[in-house]
Amino acid sequence: MSATPASPLSRRGLLLRAAAVAAATAVLPHSQALASPAYAAEPRDYAFPKAVREGVARAEARNERLLTGTRSANGWDMETAADRGGSIATRPVPGTPVTDLQVRLGAPETVLVHLVRRFHYEIAGLQPGEAVGWTAPKGLRGPARNLASGTAVRVRPGHYPPGTKGGYFPLELAVLRDILAELDGVVRWGGDDRAVDEALFYLAAGPGDARLTAVAERLRARETTAGGGVGTLVDVHDKRRRSAAEALARRQRNAA
Template structure:
């Protein structure tokens, strides 16, 4: 697959998963969209903080995915991988420097600092400036780390007392994918903990990313782990990962795969 300038997979919308989110806390859409998952989390954080601390975003003036080369180059733009956004584009056009006041630049610097180098601003380009432009500048694991940091901002703060026990109680190995098992799985994977597998699910995405890192060719779409006896590619990959019988199905009400998951979680890793 071809890559955009920052090394992310680029292609038409049939080949990469582009979503069109609303910027959290605004009425502003990104109709062209961004790459789903952690990139979406990070870029929508940048957009939301830009709106809150730099200047209000204008609906219809914010751009995202676009399959094209960098202007004046044969290299694919980071817009072609859904890993770049343009904010209030008409007011901050490519090629014009210093379109933001010093106070606004300072606010932009705070957003960039929070992202720890994972996001690069076009206003920092050494050549032609591109003030409207923000892009992912690191690989998947660094982006995932910042996405977790962002999700933790909205997670409820744990009470300071009483202290949670150092070792969680062992899960019962009963082969049932219930709330206690899901909650522990979410804790171990570092996703939001609610004891439910939503559709799509951050937990499933995290498991899919892990499986992909082990060479299983599956989509990171947050779907495909369900104790309903149906065939899912993600379940098939998970069975390969845990070494249980590979039929792609999580049988109900008792599943050997779920037992293997519970045994693994009782080691406090996955």
């Protein structure tokens, strides 16, 4: 007589299984964790600990409260609020007066904070409030929707109104292009879009993009190296750097 096939796991069941496995792995050696009920048993055979069930319930409630159910133009989940236990939180931009940049935690934060720091040091000194990250989704259109996922920033928006071109002097534009090239194209400038927005910078890499992870890791490593972080003198007219910046600019403009 053949065995009755196991029924598919529900999303909640998968969350519970994952949470229980994580808890078991944290306290047991690897071999014991694999043999533990959290790993081996079917959901119907194992009573998940109360703490695990409550944790999953809180996570589901948080997602229900914060996620809009849609993604921004670059593929990241948009959220209805920052600093509410979700993926978007307020972060300072070290070395600048900007102390309240709301960005998506992890690699997006590393990359966007780096961009804002270089802008402050090499293009124009920022004042409090001149770097704006997360913005409520309602009313956002096109690439600006990336703000609602915490994967974009507006820098000095009062100086570069949407739809207006030519807001940067030539040297400032050269630095801007150098910053984008340093980030290997994982950030796009709104000045290259058809609907021009020269204050807007946003991730051009979606969740799980290996390029974004690699750039963030490189930036973090550089910050721990003497003379390697933001504030170090950069020659944006160096032939190699200028060539890379111009090549990226052509690719991103052509992709508009």
